[in-house]
Amino acid sequence: MRNNLQYSSIIPPAPSPASQTMLDARVKDWTSEEHGAAVERSYRSLLASFAVFCMAVAAVWLVLFGLYKAFPYAQNGSQALADAKRALAGQPNLFPPGAGIRVLAFGNSKTLAGLQPGTFDRTAGPGVVSINFAIPGEVRFLDLLEATLAAGNRPTHLLVQQLPIENAPTPLDLIKRDKAIANWLFPFRGFVRDLVVFAYESRRTGGVRALYAENAAQVAQAVRDRGYFFIASQSHYPGHRLPADYRLPTDAPGTVLERSLRTEADDFRRLVALAEAYDFQVVLVPAAYRSGEFAEPPAADDGTARRLSAFPRIHVVGPAYWTYPPGEFSDPVHLNGPGAARYTHQLAELFARWRAGVP
């Protein structure tokens, strides 16, 4: 009894006959004619508000899309270059006639800012022509590769730092790819962010017009440079060089970074099939990391090579990665100009030795 007294103030009592009658009265009220008419009126008002909302959303969408299309160089330079590369992939004759060794390099922003095709071609030997097709923030490259192949381009070699590990999406997976859906619905998603950076950067470069022209020139230069792009927007140190003692808390100098490999993945199988169908070799090459970011790897990535031995068109050359002093990086992740030159040189020599059959 003592307990019941205590709880009665806290737990709502069971519905009494009186409250049931009130509920019945309310139910009767919900079903009355006057109530119905009032509700209909307010639904009409709600629908009108919703229509205004939709129109406003559509208007903003059109404005942002228009701005995004009208000012491609107001966005991040590497993003503008990515758009240019996607357009380039559908064009025939990417390689000049007479190019015996036709190399396409794929990867993310590390490859974009790391591989200089001009340097690579000069070092790798006569007849070599390479194109850097890396796209920032994107490691999936098969669609881009297929576009170049469909346009009639015939590479002899693909250079990649990472083999594809994804499975083909099922229809349900497509619904689950929220980021891809959002980017598809709002292609200008990154544009507003980029505008903020653009506005900030423009103070440094003498105004909005000057920066816009500079970005346009950089992208044009990158296309002429066959895809290499120095990512200046993320560089915050003098001379685009990290200090010699640069370290991050996330560095793991005691750990050797292992490559991800999934030979059962749909995308891996798709790459193997493309290599067979179009007669090219896929070469898994070392990546570039800061000294101290990870431990030095073994001189050759024999483990990965063993796992790929069943795939004669996939080759592993050199170690999993090379390390470079912080001074050859412009930010914690990307190589600066001299760093990229050294990395490319080393890569081209490795490629040439591998082609010549020199271990």
Add this chain to the structure above:
Amino acid sequence: MLFNSFQFGIFFVTFLVLFFGTPRAGRPVLLLIGSYIFYAGWRPSYLLLLLFTTLVDYGAARLIDSTADHRLRRIGLAASLVVNLGLLGTFKYLDFALASVVGTAGFFGVELPPVAVNLVLPVGISFYTFQSVGYIIDVYRRRFPAERSLLFYALYVAFFPQLVAGPIERASHMIAQYRAQRPTSPERVATGCWLIGWGLFKKICVADLVSPFVNGVYADPGAFNGSFTLLATVLFALQIYCDFSGYSDIAIGVARIMGFDLMINFRQPYFATSLTEFWRRWHISLSTWFRDYLYVPLGGSRTTTPLWVRNTLLVFAVSGLWHGANWTFLVWGLLHGLALVGEGLILRMRNAAAAGSGSARRPGFPLAALGSAYTLAVVLVGWVFFRARTMEDAVQVLRSWASPGPLSYGTFKLLDLPSVELLVLAGHVGVLVVVDGLLARRPDLLRRMRRSWIVATLAAVALFYDIALFGVFGSIDFVYFQF
């Protein structure tokens, strides 16, 4: 199926079309089917577990209600509690118990091999178990009659907006609504949409934005200086509030559109000026559950001081363990319990002094500001234990605060919070503080703004584009799903 996914958006819109296209009498059945489909989206086999506990509790409640035989009533109650708490214990605490046994044995010099069953925790089990246990206890105490309709009872357990992370509802509040099938109204649809939008903003524009930073620092706190660990803890305070209250807002909004009212789960807790007030504003449905089914039955505060201290500490220890099977959660709960006891003792002394002098004054601004600072400090230290993976990590984080260091930009960049994202975050936190401040202090202003259709439309469009352009789309789980 996560509220912050297009998958749920498609599910909900399809469901609404079917729901409003179905005659009112058929809606509960549709709602139950929809709820089961929603739950099966995670792991269909766990739907069987939900069905099993539903049937057991339904049968037990009917048995308890139908007889005056005390022995039978007790058997019914015991059976239900054993099944509910047994399943919760097995899935959630078995590995913790085994590890504790191995650890204790090791302490006494007996080396046992580590054992772990590694059961996958059914999502929402802590929430629906507490909801079921509350129902059974209410029926046992004759506070609520056993529900005769299996359909309505099953709906009470499985109602999809609040199934996986609350609010932990009461049968007296929900079953009457399922039975009445109140029609929705334009006002409900509009406020429901606002709540969904605001909840999404909190989840994907704030919580998910800071999530990589917090996860990165707490994955290896020893690698970061005190400035980073302190910042990560502050951001975690923001993350967990926005994540969980965002979920609750969406749940309440979704239910509201369909004509149902769920209880409010958060009332701007960081505006509290004392820890007692914080707990009246934070996860209200769980706090009131513990109050009604554990604290008050133990004697509550209307008892001797030692017993009240025991009751408070016990409730907070259990509340800590409810959140997870780890010593860190226990410490988190006890920390809050101890602070509340301290606060309670001061309050008792003040009340006694006020009664003696015959005057009771409300605290002035300086005292309220001091109270806010103290509350935030206790809550922040508590979050360290709540978030850390181990006790060692938690202690390391607290120790590191004594040695702050520089905040290098490169680390922000690697932890997915580079310059633009930091600006975006600052803007979002500003909006959050202003709106929560208005909700806490001047809700009338917000209501007035909503009445102006121009302001309302502009705000709705701004919210829509803020979410679309700056939200993190990637179906990141809600933090409370793990509990």
